[in-house]
Amino acid sequence: MEQIIAPIYEGILKGDMKSVKESVKHALGEHIFPDTILKEGFIAAMAEVGHKFEIGEYYVPELLISARAMQSGLEILKPLLVASDVKPAGKIAIGSVKGDMHDIGKNLVGMMLEGAGFDILDLGVDVSPDQFVECVKTEGVDIIAMSALLTTTMPNMKVTIDGIKAAGLAGSVKVIIGGAPITEAYAQEIGADGYAPDAGRAAKMASN
Amino acid sequence: MIDTQKHKVYVAPGGDRIDVATGENLLEVLSESGVFLRSDCGGKGVCGKCLVTILESSPADDLPFNVTKEIPENEKSFVPGNQLACRLTVHHDLSIQIPETSLISPEVIQKPPLSIQLPADLHAPRKILGAANDYGLAVDLGTTTIAIYLCNISSNTVIASVSVKNPQSFFGDDVISRINAVRQNRLTLKRLQKLAAKAIEFGVASLLKKSQVKAGRIKKMVVVGNPTMIHLFVGEDPDSIGVFPYRPVFTDAKTFKASDLSLWLNPSMEVSTLPLISGFLGSDIVGAGLANETRLSDTGTMLIDIGTNGEVMIRGKNGFIATSCATGPAFEGATLRHGMHAVSGAVDAVKIDGKTGGVSYSLIQNDLKKPKRAAGICGSGVVSAIAELLRAGILLESGQFNPEIRSPNLRKGDDGILEFLLVPSSDAVMGEPITLTQRDVRSVQLGKGAISAGVELLCRDVGLNHPKKLLVAGGFGNFLNKEDAITIGMFPKLSDENFHVVGNAAGLGAVISLFDPGSRKKVEELIASTHIKDLAADPLFQKTFLSSLSFSQ
């Protein structure tokens, strides 16, 4: 079985979309469980991609190609996962905070979280605290992930966290934050549940 | 609560003695008494640039500070004697020494009077016989550096020029951080205004002394700068520039009496600012455009002014298209492990021997008597280093250090990640080797990616693949080696006759405006014919930016 999964893993690391798609189809033909393909192919490969990113071996372009290759395989796998009742690791709503249009980092984090087995709801950019709070109420998300690249938009993270508390939802959702000007200390200061400096570590953190 | 107990801080070697109340922050106290330290992160304790050495504190066993936040990861030289001034509150008398690397030089950096080429049609005004000469000042108020030109406006000549560090850096290295500082405390607006005025006066005083001109003879001053700098200089809150949709409070040209702006050298002097285009396109790019008016009349000519924010404009068939690209402070040295501004002690060029892999470098050195020791690396140095690493095959085009190559200077850092040794500890000021880390390279990729994406998209808008002619302005452009910049893919490959480094064009624009009041009309025309491009709104931005991250040409 390892030999059947290995090309999927390799394909994702290389960012070879075509080979990933073909290997996934092949694996399914060989009656490997979709769940196994997800865990040992996709999630394991994306964890390695995240690690390579963390140690600087990969950068934004490499991470993106790998994530796209992973997504192309996931498209084939998804209906089967749903059909066989495999539950995602959790549901995460992600967005850039109000006033911020930067989204490259946020998108990378979203892809890595998806690669870690989460269901991702992308709220886009310029997402107001109310929108985040509303999303917790209506979408049943487990984690809110906020991104900010401007020093001036960072405070909107606190406003959102306060809004979640005020709505009495603090117990039902976790908040993780990130972006270039964010620090661990800031995350603690505003009462966020987690911070990660890059996309690889964001996925690691969310999985724990 | 700050109690009234007083302490003294002795600053070696100058011997300044500062009175401090218990609980005051050392970085703030120092800057208010005219000792300006680097503070790239705005005093958040994360950049590690505001290092001071504690020589003595009394009582000696009781360290006089609280390190309130965690020690920054990149601050390897953090030993008990070395402390971050911004994290230190004073509770005892203490005596400190400030390493050269931490100092924003309070001395005026004397630059040779720039060889300014005035436009040919700018003739000297007819001089009234026997009348005394009048003088004027042209100021380019940059986020990092302030350039000042003393001019004789009776003969239309530039007499002398200096540049001083912008002491507002205490409140952060980029404009957004300074806007945020005002947002957190309105009183900061006044302080920032005064700091700018103080720094200008400081530079002017040295110019006057050097050229034996009396302050009273200075009749007017023209100031250019980015929108945030101009807002702060005239005392206007730039808050709205800091958040979407990034609108300035005003864009028009303004005129003041010097005393209204806390400028006291000649309180009745007339001070005017040139108009702005948008929240991130200021009178600096307007001035640069004015100074290069003739060259810019050819379609396809592009002007780039690189600072913390890069401004770019290109001449299309119907007027100009201009945009700002968020370069980030990597080229000012800020986000790099051993980054520093282009001042004394900075490595500004690097050579790697193709055969032996041996590294040699050159240093900026203002005081030739001091021992030649490296303190860090500045923007042009880092561009040069990366270009050489690419040529030697030590760095791959993707930006990754080549794990397969053997080079005596490529090694694993404390974090297990590859880094390149530029200066061994024995030749470094702080006794810590100067390296270029993988993360540094990544941060340069972001900055250069932002510039080249901006260049590419503007060209596209006027139907070109690359600019026909390129004018590179800004202090950074002055030191930059053209070949290096092309090697790392920052600028498109153009022949020498189509690639011009035009120096501080924004400052020259201010000079021209000072000499020729009629040029104001040209400025208005330039702005009226400029279309503002919002890169964020260009659907091609993301793709272009991402493909611009690699070091391919």
Ligand code: B12
């Ligand atoms: C690309 C870019 C842009 C693009 C944005 C395109 C887009 N669709 O995102 C454009 C050109 C549009 C832009 C515009 C502006 N920008 Co801009 N931009 C940048 C730049 C060059 C790179 C940012 C980036 O994409 N990095 C790459 C990604 C992968 O990294 P990242 O975002 O940090 O994300 C990583 C981590 O932070 C983390 N992470 C991110 N989000 C999250 C979330 C969670 C939950 C977690 C756990 C982790 C996490 O993981 C990511 C992957 O590892 C930076 C400069 C720099 N050196 O950073 C400036 C920068 C961020 N911009 C800046 C500014 C000021 C602006 C403008 C306001 C003004 C201007 N024109 O310059 C405008 C406003 C735009 C708008 N409408 O909002 C400043 C901010 C300064 C400050 N102190 O706040 C910077 C730092 C540049 C500078 N110093 O001038 N910008």
Ligand code: FES
């Ligand atoms: S660490 Fe002190 S100013 Fe940045």
